[in-house]
Amino acid sequence: MSTLLEVSGVSVSFDGFKAINNLSFAIGLPELRAVIGPNGAGKTTFMDIVTGKTRPDEGTVRWGEMGHSLLSMSEAQIAREGIGRKFQRPTVFEDQSVWDNLRVALSKPRGPFASMFDRVTPEDEARISAIAQEIGLSDHLRRKAGVLSHGQKQWLEIGMLLAQDPRLLLVDEPAAGMTTEERNHTADLLKRLALSHAVVVVEHDMEFVRRLDCRVTVLHEGSVLSEGSLEHVMADERVIEVYLGR
Amino acid sequence: MRDTIFTRNRSVPVFIAILTLLAIAVTILSEAYGTGALSVSFTKVLGMTLCLCLAALAMDLVWGYCGILSLGHFAFFGLGGYMIGMWLMTARTEVVIRANLASSPIPPTEAEISQATALQIFSVVGAEDWPWMWAVSDSLVLSLLLVVLVPGLLALVFGWLAFRSRVTGVYLSILTQAMTLALSLYLFQNDTGLRGNNGLSGLQNIPGAEGVGQDRISIWFFWASALALGLCYVGAAWLVSGKFGNIVRGIRDDELRVRFLGYPVEVYKLVVFTLTAMICGVAGALYYPQAGIINPDEIAPIASIYLAVWVAIGGRGRLYGAVIGAAVVSLLSTYFTGGRAPDLNLGFYRVEWIDWWPVLLGLGFVLVTLFAPKGLAGLVDYLVRKERT
Numbered sequence: 001m002s003t004l005l006e007v008s009g010v011s012v013s014f015d016g017f018k019a020i021n022n023l024s025f026a027i028g029l030p031e032l033r034a035v036i037g038p039n040g041a042g043k044t045t046f047m048d049i050v051t052g053k054t055r056p057d058e059g060t061v062r063w064g065e066m067g068h069s070l071l072s073m074s075e076a077q078i079a080r081e082g083i084g085r086k087f088q089r090p091t092v093f094e095d096q097s098v099w100d101n102l103r104v105a106l107s108k109p110r111g112p113f114a115s116m117f118d119r120v121t122p123e124d125e126a127r128i129s130a131i132a133q134e135i136g137l138s139d140h141l142r143r144k145a146g147v148l149s150h151g152q153k154q155w156l157e158i159g160m161l162l163a164q165d166p167r168l169l170l171v172d173e174p175a176a177g178m179t180t181e182e183r184n185h186t187a188d189l190l191k192r193l194a195l196s197h198a199v200v201v202v203e204h205d206m207e208f209v210r211r212l213d214c215r216v217t218v219l220h221e222g223s224v225l226s227e228g229s230l231e232h233v234m235a236d237e238r239v240i241e242v243y244l245g246r
Numbered sequence: 247m248r249d250t251i252f253t254r255n256r257s258v259p260v261f262i263a264i265l266t267l268l269a270i271a272v273t274i275l276s277e278a279y280g281t282g283a284l285s286v287s288f289t290k291v292l293g294m295t296l297c298l299c300l301a302a303l304a305m306d307l308v309w310g311y312c313g314i315l316s317l318g319h320f321a322f323f324g325l326g327g328y329m330i331g332m333w334l335m336t337a338r339t340e341v342v343i344r345a346n347l348a349s350s351p352i353p354p355t356e357a358e359i360s361q362a363t364a365l366q367i368f369s370v371v372g373a374e375d376w377p378w379m380w381a382v383s384d385s386l387v388l389s390l391l392l393v394v395l396v397p398g399l400l401a402l403v404f405g406w407l408a409f410r411s412r413v414t415g416v417y418l419s420i421l422t423q424a425m426t427l428a429l430s431l432y433l434f435q436n437d438t439g440l441r442g443n444n445g446l447s448g449l450q451n452i453p454g455a456e457g458v459g460q461d462r463i464s465i466w467f468f469w470a471s472a473l474a475l476g477l478c479y480v481g482a483a484w485l486v487s488g489k490f491g492n493i494v495r496g497i498r499d500d501e502l503r504v505r506f507l508g509y510p511v512e513v514y515k516l517v518v519f520t521l522t523a524m525i526c527g528v529a530g531a532l533y534y535p536q537a538g539i540i541n542p543d544e545i546a547p548i549a550s551i552y553l554a555v556w557v558a559i560g561g562r563g564r565l566y567g568a569v570i571g572a573a574v575v576s577l578l579s580t581y582f583t584g585g586r587a588p589d590l591n592l593g594f595y596r597v598e599w600i601d602w603w604p605v606l607l608g609l610g611f612v613l614v615t616l617f618a619p620k621g622l623a624g625l626v627d628y629l630v631r632k633e634r635t
Contacts (some may be wrong), residue, residue, distance in 0.1 A: 051506060053502075074505075074510075075505045075506055076505050076506075076508050076509055076510045076511065077508075079505070079506050079507060079508035080508040084506075085506050087502075087503075091500050091502065091503045092500075092503070093492070093495070093496045093499055093500060093503065094499065095495060095499055096492055096495065096496070100492050103489060103492065104489065104492045104493055104496060104504075104507065105507055110507075110508050110509050110510065111510070111513070112490065112510075112513055112514050112517045115488070115489045115490040115493055116485065116488060116489075116490040117488075118488060118489040118490075160507070164507060164508065
C-alpha cells in the first residue's frame with residue numbers, strides 16, 4: 001500500500017476562528033478510512049481543502065506517487081487528478097434524468113468542444129447500466145433526478161462518483177436519510193470500492209462506521225484527536241470526553 | 247435508447263415548419279412578389295422582429311440554459327450593426343460620389359474619391375479623414391468577418407476577466423450593464439470615429455443593388471433573417487441537446503457539482519458567452535439594414551434589459567420560449583408605440599399608449615413572473631401535454 005494523499009501541518013482560519021489546526025492525515029491506496037468527530041470538528045473543511053475549495057493558510061497537501069502539491073490547482077484540476085467528492089447534502093442535477101447525470105459524470109474528456117461532439121458509445125452505455133445496477137437505479141434511468149427519494153439521490157451521487165472513476169473518494173455522510181437496508185447496501189458498496197480505491201467516509205452514525213469495519217480518524221477542533229480501530233478510538237479517554245461532553 | 251436532436255427537441259421540426267410557412271405567407275403577401283397586402287414598412291418590421299427573436303434565442307442560451315443573466319447582450323447586437331453599417335455607408339457614399347464626380351472635366355483619382363467619401367461621411371462630426379476603425383470598411387468580406395469577430399472578441403475579453411474572478415449572479419449583471427453603458431457613452435462622442443450621436447444612416451440603401459426597390463430589398467432581408475433564425479435555432483437545439491447542454495444546465499443549477507466533476511466551468515461559460523455574443527452580432531447586422539439607421543442610443547442599458555424581459559415573458563430554458571417572447575412583445579411594442587393603437591378614452595383621462603406601453607409591459611412582466619413563471623412557453627407545454635393525455 002502506497003500513500004496516495006498526504007496532508008501535513010495544515011491550518012486554516014476563518015475570521016480568526018481556527019477551523020483546521022495543524023492537521024496531518026494520510027491515506028493509502030487502497031484503503032477505507034472513516035472520519036468522525038463532533039459538529040465543527042473540521043471534517044467538511046478538511047474535504048474543502050483537499051478538493052481545492054478552500055486554500056489553507058499553511059501546510060502542504062501532497063498527492064499521488066510523485067507527491068504533487070494540490071494547493072495550486074483549481075477544483076476542476078484536482079477532480080481531474082482523480083479525487084471525487086460526494087457532498088453532505090446530495091447534489092445531483094435535479095432537472096436532468098438519472099441517465100444524463102451519470103453520463104455527465106463519466107470519465108471522458110472534460111473540454112467544451114469534446115462535450116459538444118461527445119457521442120454515447122456502447123461502452124458508455126454499458127458502463128452507465130452497470131453503475132445504475134450497482135446503485136439500484138436501473139429502473140429509474142429516465143426519471144428526473146429531482147423526483148428521486150433522498151436515499152436514491154445519495155446513491156445517484158455515489159454513482160456519479162463511480163462514473164468519474166477517481167482514485168480517491170471523499171464521501172460526506174453517505175448514509176443520511178437512508179433506511180437500514182439501504183445503509184447496509186451502501187456500507188457494502190463502499191467496502192467493495194475500497195478494495196481498489198482510497199475511500200474517506202465522513203459519518204456521524206456510529207452503527208454505520210462499525211459496519212465499515214475500518215481504521216477511524218477522530219477529528220476535534222480542527223486536528224486529529226485519535227486514530228486507530230473503532231474499538232481503539234472509542235476506548236480513548238479524550239474521545240469519550242469530547243463525545244460525552246465535559 | 248438513442249437521443250437525437252429531434253427526440254430531445256421536438257420543437258425543432260415544428261419551429262422550422264412554422265418559420266417556413268411564415269416566410270411563404272409573407273412572400274405571397276409582399277409587394278414585390280405577391281399581392282401587395284403587406285406594406286414594405288411592415289415587411290421590414292417582420293424581418294426586424296425575426297432578428298430580435300434571434301437575439302432573444304442567444305439570450306436564452308446564455309441566461310435560460312447557462313444561468314448567466316447578462317444585461318449587456320444588446321451591445322453585441324449593436325456592434326454587429328455598426329460593423330456592417332460601416333461597409334454599407336462607405337460603399338453607398340462612394341457610389342454617390344463617383345456619380346457626382348463623373349461629370350467633372352478631369353477624371354478624379356481614387357485618392358480623391360476616397361477623400362471626398364470620407365468628407366461626405368464625417369463632415370457631420372467635423373472630421374474629414376477616415377478614422378482607424380474604418381480601415382476595412384471598403385471590404386464586404388472583412389466587414390462581415392468583423393460582424394462576428396468584434397462582438398466575439400469583446401465578449402471573450404470581458405467574459406474572461408469576469409468569469410476568471412468568479413463574478414456571478416447580480417454582480418455579473420451589473421458589470422454587463424456597465425459594459426453596455428460604457429460602450430454607448432463611448433460611441434456618443436463625436437471623435438470616436440463612428441459619427442457620435444448621428445450614428446450611421448442610410449443603411450437601407452444596399453450598395454450594388456441601386457436599381458432594386460425597397461420592396462424587393464425588404465423581402466430579401468426578411469428571407470435572410472428567417473434563414474439566420476432557422477439555422478441558429480437548429481444549431482442551438484443541437485448544442486443544448488447533447489452532453490454540452492447537460493453540462494451547461496448543470497452549471498446553471500449547481501455550479502459546484504460541475505466543478506467537482508472536473509469540468510472547467512469558466513471555460514464553458516466563456517464559450518457560451520462568446521458564442522451568444524457572436525449570434526447577437528449577426529442578428530444586429532441583419533437588423534440595422536432594415537431599420538436604416540443605428541446610433542448609440544440603440545445599445546443603451548435599457549435595450550439589454552428589454553432582451554431579458556422578452557426571454558422571461560416567453561419562457562427561459564426553452565428555445566421557442568425566447569422566440570415567442572421576443573416576437574409577441576416586440577410586435578406589441580411596435581403596435582402600441584408606433585401610433586397605430588387608438589387612444590383609450592376613459593372620459594376623465596385619455597390613455598395614450600406611447601406613454602402607457604411601458605406600464606403595460608411592466609405589468610405583463612409582473613403578471614408572468616407571478617402566475618406563469620415558465621412564461622408563455624409554459625402555456626405551450628401545458629397545452630401540448632393536455633393533448634397527449
